[in-house]
Amino acid sequence: MSWLSLLRGEAPPGPAPSPIGEAGGPREVEGAAPGAGLFFSSCLGRSDLAVLDLGPSSAMSFGIYRTMARRIRFADLFSDWGEEGWAEALRTVPRDPSRAVDRILAWDTLDRLSPEGRHRLIRILSQVAAPDARLHMVIRGSREAAPGALRFQLAGTDRMVYELGEKGAGGGLGPPLLPAELHTLLLPFQVENAFTLRGDLREYVAVWRGGD
Amino acid sequence: MWKKDEPEKVSPEPRPASPPPPGSRMDESRKPASPVEQAAIGRSIRIQGDVTGDEDLLIQGTIDGSVTLEAHALTVGPDGDVRADIRARVVTVQGRVKGNLNAEEQVILQASSRVQGDISAPRVVLEDGARFRGEIDMGDPDEGLSVRSEDGADEKGGPESSGRPKTSRAGVLAEGETAGTATKGAPGDSGTASVKDRIPAKTGS
Numbered sequence: 001m002s003w004l005s006l007l008r009g010e011a012p013p014g015p016a017p018s019p020i021g022e023a024g025g026p027r028e029v030e031g032a033a034p035g036a037g038l039f040f041s042s043c044l045g046r047s048d049l050a051v052l053d054l055g056p057s058s059a060m061s062f063g064i065y066r067t068m069a070r071r072i073r074f075a076d077l078f079s080d081w082g083e084e085g086w087a088e089a090l091r092t093v094p095r096d097p098s099r100a101v102d103r104i105l106a107w108d109t110l111d112r113l114s115p116e117g118r119h120r121l122i123r124i125l126s127q128v129a130a131p132d133a134r135l136h137m138v139i140r141g142s143r144e145a146a147p148g149a150l151r152f153q154l155a156g157t158d159r160m161v162y163e164l165g166e167k168g169a170g171g172g173l174g175p176p177l178l179p180a181e182l183h184t185l186l187l188p189f190q191v192e193n194a195f196t197l198r199g200d201l202r203e204y205v206a207v208w209r210g211g212d
Numbered sequence: 213m214w215k216k217d218e219p220e221k222v223s224p225e226p227r228p229a230s231p232p233p234p235g236s237r238m239d240e241s242r243k244p245a246s247p248v249e250q251a252a253i254g255r256s257i258r259i260q261g262d263v264t265g266d267e268d269l270l271i272q273g274t275i276d277g278s279v280t281l282e283a284h285a286l287t288v289g290p291d292g293d294v295r296a297d298i299r300a301r302v303v304t305v306q307g308r309v310k311g312n313l314n315a316e317e318q319v320i321l322q323a324s325s326r327v328q329g330d331i332s333a334p335r336v337v338l339e340d341g342a343r344f345r346g347e348i349d350m351g352d353p354d355e356g357l358s359v360r361s362e363d364g365a366d367e368k369g370g371p372e373s374s375g376r377p378k379t380s381r382a383g384v385l386a387e388g389e390t391a392g393t394a395t396k397g398a399p400g401d402s403g404t405a406s407v408k409d410r411i412p413a414k415t416g417s
Contacts, residue, residue: 070350070351074346079343
């Protein structure tokens with residue numbers, strides 16, 4: 001702290017904030033999500049979209065989706081529904097082009113899969129995605145971002161809430177996912193916007209370019 | 213005992229109409245409509261087969277098959293466990309359902325519900341805490357939907373709205389509070405916004 005600050009009577013800075021889930025840190029954080037804002041700005045005026053949220057069902061997120069979508073699917077990939085593995089949750093998603101998905105939300109999803117699982121997930125998503133479908137992702141910047149599974153919900157079209165999930169939900173984390181690796185992994189989705197959020201999280205918006 | 217593939221009959225339990233207050237005069241127009249009939253399947257009842265009926269139904273037991281109450285309301289109580297496709301006018305779930313829900317008017321998934329299947333209804337209420345895996349198909353996009361907050365009020369909103377639904381949550385930073393106290397950030401970070409840097413868009417090629 002500078003002597004000038006002391007003369008001005010400014011308070012000394014507090015201790016460094018704790019990451020979510022650590023002792024002294026919060027279990028839930030809300031903040032701006034500019035990627036989500038961009039993602040949902042493309043939905044303005046629409047009421048006929050099909051939305052696929054890979055996370056658990058959320059009344060808050062549903063309140064946003066319902067304004068723009070006719071069909072909304074919560075896949076809840078990593079919760080225990082008595083089935084074998086996360087891919088079973090996507091087995092019932094129609095591959096029919098007339099029922100293709102326009103918007104996909106993948107928050108804290110790729111992090112929790114093995115490298116093979118990540119490729120498999122993107123392959124499935126590219127099969128169910130409509131032309132020009134958009135994909136919104138939140139990915140950890142490092143292992144220190146959070147000690148366990150994170151549950152994201154929309155607090156608005158440009159704000160998100162995330163909290164630590166139930167203990168043991170979804171198992172552990174896969175290897176770190178580097179930005180350059182992500183761009184290759186996502187093909188045929190192409191990253192259009194990327195942001196770094198506080199808490200060492202990264203936010204990406206990608207567009208399906210499979211028809212090009 | 214119950215036989216599979218035979219429609220099950222359930223006994224109506226009519227609710228007694230409340231008597232008029234003493235001294236009041238009740239003419240034809242003020243007479244209450246016929247009491248709402250609601251059948252109930254108790255906790256110890258287990259049905260394997262198809263359930264059909266022409267009255268409201270409360271399920272507290274276990275059903276494996278299908279449930280069809282075309283013009284009536286079906287409630288799966290907190291102890292209800294239904295592994296069946298359900299068709300009714302209004303479906304309210306407090307317990308567990310594995311199957312598709314098809315409602316002419318409305319489906320309500322209450323906070324204690326756990327539902328796996330697809331929902332088809334013009335109006336869907338998903339309460340905070342409800343666990344649902346499947347697809348919600350609202351049909352005509354002009355039909356209204358609602359999300360019920362914890363206080364029971366229906367919420368309205370649109371893509372233009374960035375206000376969060378009125379769910380009471382602990383530990384959420386309020387507008388104007390500094391997020392720096394809650395998240396790990398670089399020294400000097402402050403302010404409400406939790407976005408620190410903006411990375412130039414890259415294209416994967």
